[in-house]
Amino acid sequence: MQKIRIGIVGYGNLGRGVELALAKCPDMELAGIFTRRPPESVKPAFSQTKVLHIDDAAGMKDLIDVMILCGGSAKDLPEQGPYFAKLFNTVDSFDTHAKIPEYYKKVNESARQSGKISIISVGWDPGLFSINRLMTEAILPDGQTYTFWGKGVSQGHSDAIRRIEGVKDAKQYTIPIEEAVEKVRSGSNPRLTTREKHLRDCYVVAEEGADKERIEREIKTMPNYFADYETRVTFITEEEMKRDHSAMPHGGFVIRSGKTGNNEENTSIIEFSLKLDSNPEFTASVLAAYARAAWRLNQEGGSGARTVFDIPPAYLSPKSGEELRSELL
């Protein structure tokens, strides 16, 4: 059986996660990592992995079935998504929610022209959480959906703290508030603002001699990011930061609470939850499964942009329809 040949564009935590994830997929093989850095400066997880310059990708159209784009949503993907969709089937994790419609449109144009498939915004949110929001709302139209994130690091909030004068390093964990979660699980359909659902837990390394009281005040009063939330600030040393806060755990849950019956007398609670030791490795594993789907859809003649909403579950699995029906249905 011919293996699906995968390329990885961008080698940060996510790209490395994809390299590791592919090692667990016997039906796929890694053709190479494409980087903007000098290729010899990149150290892949496996010594046999080829590292190439990103400019070499265009010449390898016949050697790669799906490109997994592992760049960031702010600066890399808005350019790389439409560019690579002109050349390859692609999968990416574009996650700037507000800009998804615009990004979809651009990638769709490229992929229609090239006759390739591009699955955008793949991962867990957007991604698996989105699928659960859609399916549970369709099944229980009379209800409420709640998404909680965490416990996990928010990169944007950590960066915001780092921009404060006197801050050397910072990590911000988003933590679901247990009381809110329990209310939702009880089926009482509470009205909850984001602030009532999450607490912001900040670990800060201050520069020597910096005014910690001012830093704490600036964090807690920062508009949009912290002012509206219950925010905890803990100052730690650089060693503690490295020792206790270098892992990348994350997780969260989507809960739909809906009513059925002649008088809405019955409640159904559907919950989908994730608890991840490594957010980038898990997201990468989702991307790898959707790369399989992208390749299959294109083999069937499909082209254009897709989201996780458009992909039949069977396309994610290496098993045949018969196997799936007899083993997993």
Added chain:
Amino acid sequence: MQKIRIGIVGYGNLGRGVELALAKCPDMELAGIFTRRPPESVKPAFSQTKVLHIDDAAGMKDLIDVMILCGGSAKDLPEQGPYFAKLFNTVDSFDTHAKIPEYYKKVNESARQSGKISIISVGWDPGLFSINRLMTEAILPDGQTYTFWGKGVSQGHSDAIRRIEGVKDAKQYTIPIEEAVEKVRSGSNPRLTTREKHLRDCYVVAEEGADKERIEREIKTMPNYFADYETRVTFITEEEMKRDHSAMPHGGFVIRSGKTGNNEENTSIIEFSLKLDSNPEFTASVLAAYARAAWRLNQEGGSGARTVFDIPPAYLSPKSGEELRSELL
């Protein structure tokens, strides 16, 4: 906008659940209930619902877009599934796991001939649980999947108790064993037999003067059903049975625990859980959403049998692709 016209075949708890579920779907309308009983003997939930004889269905091919088959898997569906697939798009909840491949084949032949779509084995298990088993295995190939059922009534086990001499009525609840659940949630990937995962809790009304010790012994030693399980037997009165055990709650969860990383050093836990006050009303709500998908797939020219594995999530929702991408992704 033309509404999707739905027919219900069979009016037990599930059929009634579909009647109620459709009332929550503004894009669908109920054309009628089809029953083998004298139509005038059936009392629908809503007075305006039409009740017709099942033999009248064949003459209504142009008046119904999708038939939701609400009969049982043991006797009704093996006949009704292939029969109705010759006439209508259909959705059913066929749940005899071992016979799904054979049933799929027969329904597929009918639906291919008629040019209709039949989505079989829809509900939560088989159904939503199956989707989660498939997707989480595809995403985390290096891992284990665990399905727990309950707390909920097992009809088959309740019936088995009722066949014992001296038993007037019985209900058997399947209950997940908390200790096993916690082991799985911890990511330790334990080996667990069904017996280590579930406890069987039986409520029995004995005939007057019956030998309760013998009944309890016969239950606990019954091969296949109880002998291999931790089984609890409680004798109650007929009034208690009616007062405390007439609801139809159910639920359960699918947990995938998988490893990622260069040395399997990171664990991901994915959990999908259901807590249902009314098992038939929830299952019916799933059937209604998949009826929407059946109709759309057929509108696009599709024909033949499908399972939940073949249905893109977007087809379940009344919202457009644009709406889904901007609101739920």
